[in-house]
Amino acid sequence: MRFxxxxxxxxxxxxxxxxxxxxxxxxxxxxxxxxxxxxxxxATFFSxxxxxxxxxxxxxxxxxxxxxxxxxxxxxxGHVKVEVNSMQTGIDLRDSHLKSPNWLDAETHPEIRFELTxxxxxxxxxxxxxxxxxxxxxxxxxxxxxxxVPVTFIYLKESEDTKKRAPxxxxxxxxxxxxxxxxxxxxxDIIGNKVAxxxxxxxxxxxxxx
Amino acid sequence: MNRVQKQVLLVTIAxxxxxxxxxxxxxxxxxxxxxxxxxxxSELDKQLGITNKEWVDTFIWGLxxxxxxxxxxxxxxxxxxxxxxxxQTS
Numbered sequence: 620m621r622f623x624x625x626x627x628x629x630x631x632x633x634x635x636x637x638x639x640x641x642x643x644x645x646x647x648x649x650x651x652x653x654x655x656x657x658x659x660x661x662a663t664f665f666s667x668x669x670x671x672x673x674x675x676x677x678x679x680x681x682x683x684x685x686x687x688x689x690x691x692x693x694x695x696x697g698h699v700k701v702e703v704n705s706m707q708t709g710i711d712l713r714d715s716h717l718k719s720p721n722w723l724d725a726e727t728h729p730e731i732r733f734e735l736t737x738x739x740x741x742x743x744x745x746x747x748x749x750x751x752x753x754x755x756x757x758x759x760x761x762x763x764x765x766x767x768v769p770v771t772f773i774y775l776k777e778s779e780d781t782k783k784r785a786p787x788x789x790x791x792x793x794x795x796x797x798x799x800x801x802x803x804x805x806x807x808d809i810i811g812n813k814v815a816x817x818x819x820x821x822x823x824x825x826x827x828x829x
Numbered sequence: 830m831n832r833v834q835k836q837v838l839l840v841t842i843a844x845x846x847x848x849x850x851x852x853x854x855x856x857x858x859x860x861x862x863x864x865x866x867x868x869x870x871s872e873l874d875k876q877l878g879i880t881n882k883e884w885v886d887t888f889i890w891g892l893x894x895x896x897x898x899x900x901x902x903x904x905x906x907x908x909x910x911x912x913x914x915x916x917q918t919s
Binding site: 659661663670671674676707709710748771773775780781783784789791792793823824825 | 858859860862863864865866872873874876877878879880881882883884
């Protein structure tokens, strides 16, 4: 009886440990960088005004994330930053207003930053895919707040396909969350329109192994 | 209203109608746009679970252009109709 319990306990421990990271045959500490010369990494944002919807992109993304592949929850750390000047909404006048002192003030606060401090609720969705809630400090417009955002990581080992993008292993990172403008002292008027209080932000970035 | 004034009126209405039809045909956007966001996803993007959006140069006729053209046409038509009015001789 004691033997059965021991086996069950061991199996449970093994399962819970593997659920904390990838189970794709890779082990050890890995560091990925999000800087992409071609500007393919991007954050997109969506908002509404009484007159129309606003879609935008920001391609000036940089940052790193590092973790132990088999135990992400306890070892993850890193940061992502977005250049405010790389933001585009499809209308030049609106872009310049977005970066002006009345809005994001690109001159005084040139970047939006997320400092990753940990990850919780880590779930293994496939051998190379995990999801969870990333926690960290989000800085926008010079104001820093602790936030938790849902995130999905997909780990691809180097192959002929991945080499087309970059050498080495790749990490696909996807996250979608809302940012409340008033929390960060941003006025939500843009060219006479009242922009919705919550901006929907989506991160679609690929990390290349350092 | 004389024959010339009627022609001016018809042309004015036609220009305004075409302008509004163009606006509707372009999707009824409020502001004129020169770029449009298009979603792209390569086979590798699918494997990485990401989707990209890129700006494509395109022209989308907005309500702002429609109203500007309507305004200019109404003013120009009004001036033409005034200039081409029948001058009464006493």
